[in-house]
Amino acid sequence: MNLRISKWGNSLAVCIPADYLRHSGLSEGDQVQASVTVDGAICFHPAKWNRRAFAQELANIRDSLPMGESVMEEVRREARY
Structure with missing residues (x-):
């Protein structure tokens, strides 16, 4: 089935046919x-x-985040007691 992309507010949307939704078990709000x-x-x-x-x-x-130095070490180095 070919579907058309339509403007919906500031976004684009595809209308999913009711038969497809029934077969998938999805409903409005899911x-x-x-x-x-x-x-x-x-x-x-x-x-x-x-x-x-x-x-x-x-x-x-x-x-995946790069390892840096401890934030607490940096605070202690900069702290004035």
């Missing part, structure tokens, strides 16, 4: 996660909070 695949396709998945996945995502972000 949150979805969107991702873009390697070939440029847009995929929507129901957004369900997963504590383990969230913890892993935080760990990945923490590991």
